Amino acid sequence: MPSDNVHVARRSFQAWNEAGVEGSRRLGWTEDAEYHDPPGLPDAGVYRGADAVAAHLEEMSALIPNQAEIIEATAVGEDEVLIIFSLHGQGGSSGVPVEQPMGCLIRITDGKVSRWRMFMSHEDAREAAGLSD
DSSP states (O other), X not given: OHHHXXXXXXXXXXXXXXXXXXXXXXXXXXXXXXXXXXXXXXXXOEXXXXXXXXXXXXXXXXXXXXXXXXXXXXXXXXXXXXXXXXXXXXXXXXXOEXXXXXXXXXXXXXXXXXXXXEESSHHHHHHHTTOOX
């Protein structure tokens, strides 16, 4: 089961890169999905429900269109996957290049993404997953 979850999480990121928020959503989110902004992000929030998550992610993507390059994907327990990645993009209006190391703990429920917990560094994500050095 954990290896299946890693596959689902990887496919969700791939769908995002290929077709944006709706591509990832079509691949499979639960209706009660949750998205947690990275701690410390100005105006950080928690978005509940697939529609609220999609609206928030669309808004974020408009500010910084991006692609996620997965560096590492690791099963954590029975239902979570730690994704260590680098976000590549540029400011939507400014064109300023963005390169940000990030991490995400993704919960998989019945083969669908049910929660994302985002982190602004690889170290913070590993620590949240209980995998820090």
